[in-house]
Amino acid sequence: MTTTLVKGQNGPLNAATVEITVDLATAGDLSALLVTDNGKVRTDADFVFFNQPNGPGVSLQAGAGIGTLSISLGAVPADISQVRAVITLDNGTFGAVAPPVARVSGGGQSLYEYRIDGLSSESIVIALEVYRRGGDWKVRAVGQGYAGGFAALVTDHGVSVDDAPAPAAAPSPPSVRNSPPPSYSRQPSAPVAPQPPAQNHPPQQNYPPQQPPAPNYPPQQPPAPNYPPQQPQPGAYPPPQQPAPNQQPAYNQQPGYAAPAPTSPPEVSLTKNRPVSLSKGQRVSLKKDGGVALTNIQMGLGWDPVVVKKMFGSRGADIDLDASAVMYADTQLADVAYYGQLTSKDGSIRHLGDNLTGEGEGDDEVVTVDLTRVPMHVNAIIFIVTSYQGQTFEQVQNAFCRLVDQTTNVELARYTLAGGMAYTGVVMAKVFREDGTWKLQAIGEGITAKHPGEAVPQLQRFLSNDFMK
DSSP states (O other), rough: OOOOEEETTTEOOSEEEEEEEOOOSEEEEEEEEEEETTTTSGGGGGGEBTTTTETTTEEOOOOTTTTTEEEEEGGGGOOEEEEEEEEESSSOOOOGOOEEEEEEETTTTEEEEOOOOOOOOOSSSEEEEEEETTOOOEEEEEEEEEOHHHHHHHTTTTTTOOOOOOOOTOOOOOGGGGGGSSSSSSSSSOOOOOOOOTTOOOOOOOOSOSSSTTTTOOOOEEEETOOOOOSSOOOOOSOOOOOOOOOOOOOOOOTTTOOOOOOOOOOOOOOBBOOEOOOTOEESSSETTTEEEEEOOOOOOOOEEEEEEEEEEEEEOOEEEEEEEEEEEETEEEEETTTBBBTTTTEHHHHHHOOOOOOOOOOSSSEEETTHHHTTTTEEEEEEEEETOOOOOOOOOEEEEEEEETTTTEEEEEEESSSSSSOOEEEEEEEETTTTEEEEEEEEEEOOOOHHHHHGGOOGGGGGGTTOO
């Protein structure tokens, strides 16, 4: 019996060897990345694709469609924690073709199928991942699209990608398929003389990227100067403003500018039987009355689709928003709990599941945090909400986040966003250590991101505890 998976759902694998095939309505390729716990390959040999069809425990076999990935689970090296199956289109985007369907079989039986809906401008998608959990193997429906191109995907996973030589008169972006071995071109390439390392090689990074992307990221498709035209560029929020007479200059990011720091919003305290209503920038110490420190907290995030009146009735469009918790050690990305990884690697954060529509009362997505298990080097957790299909928060109303004492199930604080924003993501709140105490800060800042991978490069400015000043 075949089990149908939805995004984020997983299931057990009991066969010794499993095969992954894909129904794809256009020309494309199937490949696999074998990654360790840090989300990276050990060497380029852990990348299985058409010019390197065999890897440790994994092989790409020609056949119907775009081929078959065969994974011998017992032969996968012990330090490989995940095998990620990737679909790459030769031309165009997934939004222009029928959604691909990934199928998993083993022991001569069909086990799972996953229809990858919701893709639009992406040309690459991580379809499935086969991963270890407690000594067993499982499969998870991921459906994580990449608009950045093939080079961006493999570089994010630690695969070496050299920039191809370009004519001096017309520089071109890096070309993965014409690179030196392992060759990404279907045609045998002529011998290439050794070249010095390119100076603009994109940094190797985990997914989501740990560092802001290079100026020309994604490599083969530099963003237009004014993209997106209706929104500020990431990293420039809030936009510079002209100071009014007798007013302090507004915050801006020009080099050398030193704006006077206004008074930060007052810190409030948690009280019994009455949730604290937070305003933007306000902080609250995570201690209950009597100075008792909270240990297990629950961050509930909710929203409702805007109801549109039509001739034959009113309805709200389905809005697929995703809550994520991004962990930082100072300015370095430590881990992410999101729909593709519901539990942080240290076990301190658990995402309780993905809501695809925003329908229903109360919290739409819930993230729990055991503060006693958060590693000591992690000093900030940023909670974000992103719009997977690219719909902006102008189509969302009643967006809120609320802090719940998980031990007593009592709501302690709530922060509600008023009005819509022309952004595809919102940084809702931050939990951070200060002077040995955990605190919560309401944020409510818009960003342009459809998933955590696009959000992470824009979160650096929120890491300072004084960023609202």
